[in-house]
Amino acid sequence: MMWRKTHLFLIALAMVVTLKSPALHAAQDQNSFENPIIWADVPDPDVIRVGNAYYMTSTTMHMNPGVPIMKSYDLVNWEIVNYVYDTLGDSDAQALRNGQNEYGKGSWASSLRYHNGTYYVVFSSSTAGNTFIYKTRDIEKGPWTRSTIGFYHDMSLHFDDDGRVYLVHGSGDIRITELHSDASAVKAGGLNQVIIPNASQVAGSNIGLPAEGAHIQKINGKYYIFLITWPQGKGRTQLVYRADHITGPYEGRVALDYAGVAQGGIVDTADGKWYGMLFQDHGSVGRTPFLVPVAWQNDWPVFGVNGQIPAQMPKPVPGVNSNHKIVASDEFEQTRLPLVWQWNHNPVNNLWSLTERPGFIRLKTGRTSTSILDARNSLTQRSIGPESSGRIAIDVSQMKSGDYAGLAALQKNYGFVGVKMSGNSKSIVMVNGSGAAPVEVASVPLAQDKVYLKVEMDFKNRTDKAYFYYSLDGNRWTAIGDTLQMSYTLPHFMGYRFALFNYATQSAGGYVDFDYFRIDNRMTGTEGAGESPQSPVQSGSVYKLRNAHSSMVIGISAMSTANGGQAVQWNDNGSADHQWRFDRLSSGYYKLTNIHSGKVLGIENMSTANGASAVQWDDNGTADHEWQLAPVGDGSYKLVNRHSGKVLGVDGMSKTAGAKIVQWDDNGTADHNWSFAFMR
Structure with a gap:
């Protein structure tokens, strides 16, 4: 069955549409986000909310430690805070001994749950041929205890209101298997039956891959089972089934058929909004997680907006100033490896x-x-x-x-x-x-x-x-x-x-x-990694930025000190808002801080579009606040935004005082060129 699954996956992979997204290992905007929320390999996500914190697990297969625990307060920015295990076993395949390996195997498709003060993570391993149930009272520190049961494909753990515990699992026919109340073992004589036969049928008859990837949730008294299937000639397709009883009967429908974004469950926010955490096959970078808005209509969860995923959306929890901690540089100065490794x-x-x-x-x-x-x-x-x-x-x-x-x-x-x-x-x-x-x-x-x-x-x-x-x-x-x-x-x-x-x-x-x-999160080619001897500025010094086309300098409209104050060009009249402190970062980029307002230069709403306004904002660590100084060759420089890759210029190549400063593709026009006048 595994060969069939992966063979069909390869066929579908080439057909997936890529959605436009910025690099997102840096911080997202405080109040909006773009998908994928992490442009990195975080497949098979499962998410829960406990209070105001969200936890997510993912597949890491042959990598150890395994099954990462990721934490977020806004569903957008995630940090690895723990792993479920250091190693799963010590077989030859797991240890790369005697010519064996477990590439593409190891642990798959975990199910994460919280019940009565205990966290549970369940996953199967094709290497071990078993399903493992780990539990802990402290998801961020452990310790974990482990139980082992037989192999259950793409299982989802469910604690019901009556104290009974189940796994929903399978491929094609979706089954239910009852566990003991402590989820430690299969219950002898408990439920063990098919609850959704031929679950792919709601997507049509031309199916390449049977339904799988179960996620079961009970919401407002109804049971919802989320699955994926692969119609021939298309990408992953998200399905949803619902029933009034856990054994059915279930009715189902296609929940989302858009750009191959599928496979996962849904989660709510503290104020009652709902989102799907799914993923997309994104080429050689891997399977990237997508956060999809969910609305309710007649007790059905409806994914996306008019069947699509908007390019940019408000964050589920606005105002949270946090960063992804999925990858990181390391100077190896600690006595323990950071969790990104x-x-x-x-x-x-x-x-x-x-x-x-x-x-x-x-x-x-x-x-x-x-x-x-x-x-x-x-x-x-x-x-x-x-x-x-x-x-x-x-x-x-x-x-x-x-x-x-x-x-x-x-x-x-x-x-x-x-x-x-x-x-x-x-x-x-x-x-x-x-x-x-x-x-x-x-x-x-x-x-x-x-x-x-x-x-x-x-x-x-x-x-x-x-x-x-x-x-x-x-x-x-x-x-x-x-x-x-x-x-x-x-x-x-x-x-x-x-x-x-x-x-x-x-x-x-x-x-x-x-x-x-x-x-x-950029390629530097043959560029130097250190301070360039040709750098036009000294870190920590203050300069005016003069446009080569208009000869005017960058300031802030009406000398505003507010977040979102528009950057404009103006005649050089010596005002403090025309002065900028350049601070060099370890990456080689610079932050530009306005001397009058104390805020830094960035792009409105972290936009990646041509014509987006340059504005000032509190320094919150976002990548749109970082600028590369690229020499033109005539003594002037381009300011390249780290987030968008676009350069700073003047709207419409205007020579008028008050014209907006905007970002644009580097097309070689003179208004994209700047010189730096030292102040102090």
């Missing part, structure tokens, strides 16, 4: 250390491997869209002959840039593993012990390409090798990940020290 398969804990060399993570080799795919202790984070860049600094002085270490774009069709040790000689290599056998595409001799490596991934418009770079000083970068055409393959069933790795091919015992991993 996961190991590829089970780690070998005595072969890595954060304490043997403080400020570094040390990865040691403990055996020989054939490639990165069977290497132990590869440390990974998700990639992010629409584009992302990861870079490392690595000390390779203790490598042994035959060792490879570096940074990879990890999936079955992988690529990496790393250091190869041959005898006593080191070289920087780029390896493309997308073909029948990995190919060492390029090699450059290395005569020093510390080197800087970078991998960049471009997911815009399904480009799905990865690029590889090295640097000898951490600032001047050189491209190496060829471009990796990334592809979402079913053997791994996971979006591409950045992976720090070290493996031996001849003998064990070598080690490398990683100084840092730094991730960004």
